[in-house]
Amino acid sequence: MATYSRLPGSVALITLQNPPVNALSAAVRQGIVDTVQRALKDPKVTSVVICGQNGKFCGGADIREFAGPMLGPPLVPMIHAIEAVDKPVAAAIEGVALGGGLELALGCHYRIAHSKALLGLPEVTLGLLPGAGGSQRLPRLIGLTAALDLITTGRQHDSSFFSSLHLLCVCSQSISSVCVSGQSLDSRRLSTLPCPCPPDVDSLLDKTMVKVRQRSRGALAPVACVQALMAAASLPYTQGMEKERDLLTTLFNSGQARALQYAFFSQRVVGKWSLPSGASWDNSAARTISKAAVIGLGTMGRGIVVALALTGISVVAVETQEKQLAEASQVVPAMLQREAGRRSLATPPGVISFSSNLQDVCEVELVIEAVFEDMSLKLQVFRHLTSVCRPGTLLCSNTSGLDIDRLAAVTQSPGLVVGMHFFAPAHVMKLLEVVYGPRSSPEAVATAMQLGKRMGKVSVAVGNCPGFVGNRMLKPYLEQANFLLEEGATPQQVDEVLEEFGFPMGVFRMSDLSGLDVGWRIRKEAGLTGPGVESTRTRQGRRYSPLPDQVCEAGRLGQKTGRGWYQYDGPGGRVARSDHWVNIFLEAYRAEHGLVARSIAPEEILERCLYALINEGFNILQDAMAAGPEDIDAIYVFGYGWPRHHGGPMFHAGQVGLGRILERLQHHHHNHPDVPHLKPSTLLRRLVAVGSPPVQKWREFINKERVHSQL
């Protein structure tokens, strides 16, 4: 709703009230319409100020309402009516003015803002465009060039940025009284102004369109934003508004908008974690960490040190190999400085001290082990840590898939052991998997989750199983990609299909980037390859492709060696080029194993890679290793490059149709009975059997099934 009050004198104050962010729900819109009318009717009122309750102007349209029928007064006529009134109206902005909130402010005649307020039009990130007049009013106020950047990226800025663009009239520390009456309003109605364009307007729009198409990888909204701004630049306001409405209608009804809005909420759902034990975010206290240690200063350890220090935590960085330590003590401070500068941090970074002595961690409150991915080495480190650390110190491992419980078992307090699985580069990537073992205490999980949040990560609590959630699902995906090569595809073909779907990199380019030796070592440890293992295509009772092992045996470990599934300009090269060697190698391999290459359709490539991965997601939910589909989807969007406009693998399954996914998995499993990952999961079958409920209902369904022992 919106409340009305008269300030001493002649100013009417309208306050938006819809906690927590004063989103423009139907009730708020109705409140605005009613209170503006009241102000107009009151002869003693000469000007109106609109503000938001609790120091927040407005977080935009109420995204939750998008799922249902639109009720209440629509936004566009409401904002037009405000712009048209003959008493001056000012928006007094504190906290946030985002999306529809900023569009409301653009309909006002004046805008003032607190210096710390955050403003922007992030609709593009929700698969929409600023469809309440924002795409037409903003460029008229700040010019086409600046508006293009803001609207196509959804970037948010503080009020000093917007003051410099003359979007704000006043930028003050405290919003008290601003006199806005007595002046003509003609020039204050943005819809009546021309749109300032640079002389090379067509070239600007063309270049922006090319850039946006390249960056958006199939996302519709950024392209529609450019089209709306083209209209603002070339058409009268009324026609521009018609174009805005048409584009918005198309976007609004697209699967992409639904996916992006789901992704917005899943990012928030995962913060409200719960464990099968009943421990959860609202019943588990977290400790506040101010001193931490990181053991192992390879690529991951260095990134973790920087991520911790950026939050103001003091870090003891330990590396026992002198050469690595010397290198890290040069590189890490430079990384920290660069990143702190990039983020223009308010909090000064924590102090980092380097040491080669494990004993130096004895005073910290939390340790993150980031040594080489080798269980015996990690066990040795944990035995040592438990003997040198103060009782009560939290011991965390950055393992990407090893058993947390085995590490906990060698410590004096297994309850204080959790996994903190970062993604490279750890100071940049947003995802953190917090892995709880059967003995991890709620306090340890809560502390790791909160620490992740402080570091700006999307932290997701996951169960302790090989590969946890992300890497466990990656395994069937990689496996299918290798099988497709055996059957006749090339790495480029597979990658093109996946990149067309929206991944920033196909599976083979991604493997080259991460290093092919990572998986090779894991397969050796699992006894799947290495000396003494017979070179067959069936291992441990299931189909196995030795292709990636053989590529490694040829010394091709990916970008770092300048050769992998592709060739690069040299070791460390970044640009992947197809390599004739790989084609010859694949032909020889197929000949050796009596395989006849066939032409494989892009649909089959996409289905086999994605549906095998999705099927494992269902198995993970069934095994209670993730609390809900949102957790899996957040992991894939923030850690594995899953295109956000497809919501995440589990959301995508719902959009494709669970019945269809089941049918295609059955088909592929029928053709490849020796591939267990293609066998449809019981949970998928159960969901289809009960009529394929929407993804938002799965969590509840799974919990019920579990109670009735159906899973």
Ligand SMILES: CC(C)(COP(=O)(O)OP(=O)(O)OC[C@H]1O[C@@H](n2cnc3c(N)ncnc32)[C@H](O)[C@@H]1OP(=O)(O)O)[C@@H](O)C(=O)NCCC(=O)NCCSC(=O)/C=C/CCCCCCCCCCCCC(=O)O
């Ligand atoms: C920066 C934030 C605002 C605050 O961040 P923070 O303090 O960290 O808090 P959060 O945890 O993020 O959020 C707290 C809770 O608030 C919920 N929340 C936040 N914003 C919204 C919102 N806008 N609506 C609803 N709920 C919101 C959030 O989920 C948390 O709740 P919970 O804890 O999960 O329960 C940050 O939250 C933020 O960035 N928010 C989003 C800002 C944003 O993107 N705003 C833009 C919204 S879209 C918009 O404004 C579009 C306007 C123009 C188009 C209007 C379209 C109307 C429909 C017309 C239909 C036309 C088509 C017709 C079709 C046909 O005819 O067929």
